[in-house]
Amino acid sequence: MALLLFNLVLILLQLWLFVSVLEGMLHGKTAMALPAALASVGLCLVNVWMLRGLSRG
Amino acid sequence: MDKALQDDFPIDWEQDGFVSRREFFKFMTLASGGLAIGSVGLAAWSSALRGERRFEPIRIARLDEVPTGTALGFGYPRPSDLCILVHHKDGTLSAFSRRCTHLSCPVDYQAQTERLFCPCHNGAFSSKDGSVLQGPPPAPLPRVLIENRDGELWAVGVVH
Numbered sequence: 455m456a457l458l459l460f461n462l463v464l465i466l467l468q469l470w471l472f473v474s475v476l477e478g479m480l481h482g483k484t485a486m487a488l489p490a491a492l493a494s495v496g497l498c499l500v501n502v503w504m505l506r507g508l509s510r511g
Numbered sequence: 512m513d514k515a516l517q518d519d520f521p522i523d524w525e526q527d528g529f530v531s532r533r534e535f536f537k538f539m540t541l542a543s544g545g546l547a548i549g550s551v552g553l554a555a556w557s558s559a560l561r562g563e564r565r566f567e568p569i570r571i572a573r574l575d576e577v578p579t580g581t582a583l584g585f586g587y588p589r590p591s592d593l594c595i596l597v598h599h600k601d602g603t604l605s606a607f608s609r610r611c612t613h614l615s616c617p618v619d620y621q622a623q624t625e626r627l628f629c630p631c632h633n634g635a636f637s638s639k640d641g642s643v644l645q646g647p648p649p650a651p652l653p654r655v656l657i658e659n660r661d662g663e664l665w666a667v668g669v670v671h
């Protein structure tokens with residue numbers, strides 16, 4: 455259950471990153487797009503890693 | 512239901528609609544992958560938007576049609592993309608998109624202060640480099656690249 459909650463928190467974080475980058479881009483700010491994409495991919499990898507652990511356990 | 516049939520196909524209807532935590536976790540991880548791909552797409556899009564982009568050159572005017580200390584409006588790269596060419600008092604030229612980076616109102620050239628002023632929310636940009644001087648605009652004005660070809664001024668590209 456704790457893992458599931460953590461997974462949800464990570465996804466909310468990704469959603470927040472996505473929306474803030476989109477909003478920034480609509481205001482002409484593009485500097486955040488690449489770091490946010492890297493962070494989002496990192497969070498996704500953590501989720502995949504947790505899923506693999508769950509499937510093995 | 513036939514007892515033999517039920518033994519052969521033991522469906523537990525109560526469990527049938529149940530989504531296990533593992534399945535839910537899988538679904539959420541898939542959503543996470545989707546968001547990561549979306550973010551990478553945004554990054555690719557933003558890098559395509561940045562930097563210098565060349566378009567079909569268009570003739571703006573003859574240099575002597577724009578006296579120093581004045582400005583001239585034109586459309587580039589499409590006629591509906593409002594831009595402004597400024598002939599500075601020191602003889603140099605610069606051109607920018609006229610769309611204010613705040614909420615897209617058209618900016619006007621103010622010769623006394625040498626700035627591009629947005630009347631909507633009192634935003635102002637430098638008419639030399641397009642940087643923000645005052646007000647709410649979050650980013651400089653995109654610059655239009657100008658070429659002087661034998662006294663004729665041509666717009667050849669846009670720098671974001």
Ligand code: FES
Pocket residue numbers: 611612613614615616629630631632633634646647648
């Ligand atoms: S639209 Fe130009 S300052 Fe708001």
